[in-house]
Amino acid sequence: MLVLVAALVASASMVVRISGEVSGLRRVSPDLWPSEVRVVDVARGRITIEEVEGGPTWLTVGKTYGLDWGTGSGQVGTVLADRGDRVRRTFRLLEGSLPEAGTVARYSREAFPRDARRAFPDREVREVPVPGEDGPLPAWFVPGRSSSWAILVHGRGAARSEMFRLMRSTVAHGMPSLAVTYRSSPEAGGGETAVGLTEWRDLESAVRLARTRGARDVVLLGSSMGGSIIASFLERSDLAGRARAVVLDAPLLQLRPAIDGSVSTRGVPGFLVTTSIWVEKLRTGVDLAAVDYLDDTSWLTVPALVFHGTSDGAVPATTSQRLSEAEPDLATTHLVEGAGHVESWNFAPRRYDRLVREFLRRHADD
Structure with missing residues (x-):
């Protein structure tokens, strides 16, 4: 009897711990990651940069990353020398004056400034509000000549600027491009996400806005949880038929593998993880088990181009491969060797842009 009681107490303790970690995955700070x-x-x-406490430690990976120091921005490229916590890489100035020695700068996979007016200095850029259920949601808009609009959806805890790598391709293709935000994102004040189960309605508002401004149809582009939002929109929205194609980067199409990779479930029986997800539903009313777009892929009715890094530690690349296997006539997945989460562009920017533009020529031209 004592052994049984001890086992029950241990199991309950695991469920509480895992449920708390799952809650942490859903919680979004109003501050962007340092x-x-x-x-x-x-x-x-050339530029030499070094780690600071609490900053990124992955200074030698990839081909292109961004550097922004407020009065200017640039991109770091090929690694020339590696001294552990200090690295020398090639450097291209994008705007402003060169940073002085000792300057602390933002080093990011986003690769471009967070303000679209700085990221697209040769284009007309507007900040427009998208009507949300809890108030207006900010979006960056770059006009274009096409009647097909690009609507770009960032991932959990990120900003609209995460989508500028993809947005450069859609803008170059002549598509009116709208990089949106959604409830509980940092730019909307943070909070607890529903991993796309409610946020799809904010995407629906953006599609509706595009339609009122002349869009015949839309191409949806999303990264990480932005992929969940797009899948949920295609599954649930009355406007899903306006989508012409989708582009996904490391999409979160199934929550359970992401939970297994992100919380401490090593050695924990699967039924306890399932119980933890159920406890989270009781606590919040959000059915995280519903974040599964691979068991039934009927939501995908348009062509899809998918990128995924093989070293993605947040969302396993196998989930994107499964989408292509389930829908071989619609979905094409490109794996990028060594790339981490939403880093496919950073490892192969020219190939990435070429594949996106070829896809848009086939599926988004008027």
Whole structure:
């Protein structure tokens, strides 16, 4: 009897712990993730940067990352020297003046400034509000000549600027491009996400706005949880038929593998993880088990281009492969060797852009 009681207490303790970690995955701060490094020196197309406490430690991976120090921005490229916590890479100035030694700068996979007016200096850029159920939601808009609009949806805890890598392709293709935000994102004040189960209505509002401004149809582009929002929209919205195609980068199409990869479930029986998800539903009313767009892929009725890094530690690349296997006539997945979460562009920016533009030519031209 004592052994049984002890086992029940241990199981209950695990359920409480895992449920708390799952809650943490859904909780979004109003502050964006810190990503600071220190500039050691810069000259002749080269820059040396070093780690600072609490900043990124992945300074030697990938091909292109962004650096923004407020009075200017640039992109770091090829690794020239690696000294552990200090790295020298090629450097291209995008705007402003070069940073001085000692400057603390934002180092990011986003690769471009967070203000679209700085990221697209040669384009007309407007900040427009998208009507949301709890108030207006900010969006960046770049006009274009096409009657097909691009609507871009960032991931959990990120900002609209996460989508500028993809947005550069849609803008270059001549598509009016709208990078949106949604409830509980940092730019909307943070909070607890429903992992797309409610946020799809904010995407629906953006599609409705595009329609009132002349869009015949839309191409939906999303990264990480933005993929969940797009899948949920296609599954639930009356406007889903206006979608012409989708582009997904490391999409969160099934929550359970992401939970297994992100919370401490090693050695924990699967039924206890399932119970923890059920407890979360009782606590919040959000049925996280419904975040599963792979067991039934009938929501995908339009062509889909998918990118996923093989070293993604947040959302397993196998989930994107499963989408292509389930819908081979619609979905094409490109795996990028060594890339982490939403880093496919950073590892192969030219190939990424080429594949996106080819896809848009086939599926989004008037």
